[in-house]
Amino acid sequence: MSLNAPSDRPRESEIVASLPDVSPLPDTAGQARGYVVSVLQDRLDRGGAAVGERVLGDILLVVSELFTNALRHGGGVTGFGVSAGAREIRVSVGDxxxxxxxxxSYRRMRLGMGDSVADGEGGYGWSLVRELADVITLVLHGDGKVITVELPLTDALGATG
Incomplete structure (x- = not known):
């Protein structure tokens, strides 16, 4: 093989795996996580790098939070899409x-055991999503919204695990 001959294996930057606009929509956060794992497995099968346990855990946590929030607070899930590139995964959830x-409200950080955050103040899921995602896009439309997050497929040190 010459140095200029194309390889049979795609370059990492060319690898894109996706299940855009998943149909039928998942009914549970567990099913949504399953779709994400399928996309990442497809990416691996196409020659992409493996994703480490910590990175995968962060991704699945974000998917669970977005999906559960759409069910609990958003009137139900209206759309779900996943795509994975060389360095990031993109997840969209509509409600x-x-x-x-x-x-x-972080003023309530001194809550004692048994105390709870009052209704309407929000939980900690959205804060976790904001902490873990590289990019968050919220698009409002007449009958709802779509939240899209991009998450890194490597940890802060560049490792996949």
Whole structure:
């Protein structure tokens, strides 16, 4: 093989695996996580790098939070899409609410055991999503919104695990 001959294996930057606009929509966060794992497996099968346990855990946590919030606070899931590139994974979740996600009040960090955050102040899921995602896009439309997050497929040190 010459140095200029194309390889049979795609370059990492060319690898894109996706299940855009998953149909039928998942019914549970567990099913949504399963779709994400399928996309990442497809990416691996196409020659992409493996994703480490910590990175995978972060991705699945974000998927669970977005999906569960759409069910609990957004009037139900109206769309779900996943795509994975060389360095990031993109997850989109649509719902029926035009309300923006709530961020918890950090003034209540001194809560004692048994205390709880008052209704309407939000939980910690959205804060986790904001912490773990590289990019978050919220698109409002007449009957709801779509939240799209991009997450790295490597950890902060560049390792996949």
């Amino acid at each position: 029926r609410s035009t309300d923006l996600p709530a961020t918890p």
